[in-house]
Amino acid sequence: MAKYCEICKKGVVSGNNVSHSHRKSKRKWAPNVQRVRVVENGTPMRKYVCTRCLRSGMVERSI
Incomplete structure (x- = not known):
């Protein structure tokens, strides 16, 4: 699965276990990140979108 959101470009960050x-x-x-069908420029397509973008309505879901 993709490790970044194609809408907000949120990706993997690194740090330490302490x-x-x-x-x-x-x-x-x-x-x-979820693979969902979205409508972009009137065309339905599949994109990898983070759940924050889905919840805030930054993409229009396709059926």
Whole structure:
């Protein structure tokens, strides 16, 4: 599955897991991206869209 939103360009960010003893290891946070049918310029197409964009109405869903 795609790791970024095609609407807002939100993607994977990286950081550290920090244990109780404060040892650090690398980790990633990925956005919640769904493959949905959207209408763009009157044409239905499939895009990878994050759930924040879906919820806020930044895309028009197609049926």
